[in-house]
Amino acid sequence: MADRETWATRLGFILASVGSAVGLGNIWRFPFQTAENGGAAFLAVYLAAVVIIGLPALLAEFVIGRRANINAITAFDRLDKPNWKAVGALGVLAGFWTMSYYSVVGGWVIRYVFGSATGAYFGDPGPADYFGMIASGLDAVFLHFVFMAVTVGIVALGVEDGIEKATKLMVPSIVVLMVGLAAYAATLPGGGEGYAFFLTPDLGTIVANFETVVPAAVGQALFSLSLGFSVMITYASYLGKDENLGTDGVSIAAFNTFVGVLAGFVVFPLLFAQGVEVGDAGAGAVFVSVASAFVDLPFGRVLGVVFFGVVLIAALSSAISLLEVVVSYVVDNYRFSRPATAVGLGAVLFVGGIPSAMYDGWLGWFDTVAVNLLLPLAALGVVFFVGWVMAGDAVDEIRQGTGGAETLSVVWLWSLRTVVLVAVAGTLVLSLQGLSAPPL
Ligand code: PFF
Numbered sequence: 299m300a301d302r303e304t305w306a307t308r309l310g311f312i313l314a315s316v317g318s319a320v321g322l323g324n325i326w327r328f329p330f331q332t333a334e335n336g337g338a339a340f341l342a343v344y345l346a347a348v349v350i351i352g353l354p355a356l357l358a359e360f361v362i363g364r365r366a367n368i369n370a371i372t373a374f375d376r377l378d379k380p381n382w383k384a385v386g387a388l389g390v391l392a393g394f395w396t397m398s399y400y401s402v403v404g405g406w407v408i409r410y411v412f413g414s415a416t417g418a419y420f421g422d423p424g425p426a427d428y429f430g431m432i433a434s435g436l437d438a439v440f441l442h443f444v445f446m447a448v449t450v451g452i453v454a455l456g457v458e459d460g461i462e463k464a465t466k467l468m469v470p471s472i473v474v475l476m477v478g479l480a481a482y483a484a485t486l487p488g489g490g491e492g493y494a495f496f497l498t499p500d501l502g503t504i505v506a507n508f509e510t511v512v513p514a515a516v517g518q519a520l521f522s523l524s525l526g527f528s529v530m531i532t533y534a535s536y537l538g539k540d541e542n543l544g545t546d547g548v549s550i551a552a553f554n555t556f557v558g559v560l561a562g563f564v565v566f567p568l569l570f571a572q573g574v575e576v577g578d579a580g581a582g583a584v585f586v587s588v589a590s591a592f593v594d595l596p597f598g599r600v601l602g603v604v605f606f607g608v609v610l611i612a613a614l615s616s617a618i619s620l621l622e623v624v625v626s627y628v629v630d631n632y633r634f635s636r637p638a639t640a641v642g643l644g645a646v647l648f649v650g651g652i653p654s655a656m657y658d659g660w661l662g663w664f665d666t667v668a669v670n671l672l673l674p675l676a677a678l679g680v681v682f683f684v685g686w687v688m689a690g691d692a693v694d695e696i697r698q699g700t701g702g703a704e705t706l707s708v709v710w711l712w713s714l715r716t717v718v719l720v721a722v723a724g725t726l727v728l729s730l731q732g733l734s735a736p737p738l
Contacts, residue, residue, distance in 0.1 A: 305536050308546070314619075315550045316469060318529050321616030322403050323522040324558040325609055327665075329565040330583040335514045336507060338499035341562065343515035345555065347721075352519040353551045354710055354718050355677055356530060357696060358684035360543045363534030365688075365695045369627045370528030373535070379687060385679035389528030390624055392672035394643075396527065397620040398650035399664040401449065403581075404613045405441030405655065406433060407606055410585060414592060414602025425589035426574070429582040438655040443648055449617040450644035453625055454637040468611040472557060475608055480563040482591065489567030496566040513729035516721065517669040522554055526673040526680070529619045532626060542699045544706065564588065581658065621647075659737035670729035678722045685714035 305311040332340045366373035371386040409432050413419050419428035432438065483489055504511055520526050534543070561584070568587040588605060592598035621643065628639045654661035684692045693707045700707070 315533055316553055317615035318524045318619035319554040320557050320612050322613045325561045326584050328558040329561050331518050335511045336503040337495040338497050339503035342499040347516045347519035348555050351718050351721050352523045354713050355525050356523055357547045358680050359530035360534040361692050361695045363531040364537045367535050369630050370531040371627050382683050388676040392676050393527040393620045393623050396668045398647050399654040399661050401446045402442045402651050402654045404445035407610045408441050410606040414599050419589050420593050425586050429585045434658050442651050442655045446644050446648045450640045452618055453621045454640035472608050476560045483564050483567040486571035488571040492566030492570035496562050509728050513725045516725040520673050520677050526676040528623050532623050540699045663736050670732045674726040681714050681718050
């Protein structure tokens with residue numbers, strides 16, 4: 299078995315989890331999902347989903363991880379429930395799948411760091427055309443390779459110190475920059491409609507599009523909290539018993555949501571101010587809108603480098619957690635060395651991501667399969683397992699380090715058994731309808 303480390307500090311665990319949670323999902327995926335699913339209606343359902351489903355499910359993953367103290371698959375042996383290993387395995391598979399296209403988007407971000415430095419999108423082509431030019435093709439494959447290689451390098455070295463230091467820097471800098479950008483966006487003429495779109499929920503839209511908005515919002519809540527990928531199981535396996543899982547979970551979920559919403563405060567006023575049709579913005583929404591802002595701003599190139607640099611760090615700290623889950627399982631169980639495992643898996647992931655880098659239809663398809671199928675299925679397994687199989691042990695575990703919390707822990711268990719279970723199952727059923735055949 300690999301060494302079982304524990305987090306040096308409570309903050310170390312929270313920041314690493316935040317580092318995993320806060321990533322492209324908040325800054326890239328959240329705004330365009332919001333745009334495609336009716337704006338504020340989506341936001342309202344998303345916020346409810348974070349509280350009602352995301353937080354209890356996050357705590358469920360924490361409980362498995364801390365109780366078992368081992369990687370997400372072997373954990374089920376340790377808990378004497380070997381038949382449930384498939385749940386952990388599904389999570390690992392989901393992480394593997396997601397990492398392949400996540401890295402392609404990471405490659406876009408690298409491109410924008412350099413594009414900002416050289417001013418590539420500042421003249422002709424402008425920001426809107428630039429995105430179309432760089433999103434797919436051989437260049438995108440190359441930058442996907444670079445992003446994957448950096449992720450592999452960090453995981454191969456196993457530099458917890460590096461990750462921890464990077465996240466300590468990254469978290470405050472993301473907030474400062476995003477707040478700054480949001481303040482700038484607020485000064486733009488025409489941006490007001492963006493706030494209306496983002497912040498005025500229309501019940502009619504939710505009801506009329508229930509079958510698409512709800513699964514999209516729940517899927518986004520899970521994705522954004524890194525749930526259903528066994529990441530939080532793995533991270534919690536390094537935790538001590540004196541840690542208060544409840545308060546940590548609340549901090550992580552709150553912070554993660556805050557960054558997503560902040561991204562909306564940047565992107566929507568900018569998109570509306572530039573007259574970009576939000577529905578058309580798609581996967582390029584954040585790249586096009588933010589890049590356009592830099593074109594107009596004094597010191598735009600510097601700001602562009604800094605902003606996309608921060609997004610890059612956020613993306614990397616999430617990608618690391620995705621890869622780490624798979625690597626730790628292989629290293630624990632098959633006795634390959636960590637570097638060899640990281641490189642081998644990275645190579646497979648690189649190849650797996652090539653279709654997404656060559657054609658944007660494939661990227662969308664990979665994302666849809668991850669979020670509409672793998673994620674809710676794995677989350678359903680976790681919720682059912684903790685609620686009905688671990689049951690009393692789960693309550694016991696969550697109480698450790700809380701100084702009691704008798705009532706809350708029972709409320710949590712029953713919410714998992716009922717509301718959360720039904721909601722995730724319902725989401726799975728609804729979101730299966732959103733699945734499509736691969737764009738062959
Ligand atoms: N939560 C990350 C984000 O929002 O970008 C994405 C992610 C990272 C998902 C790690 C899953 C995961 F295991």
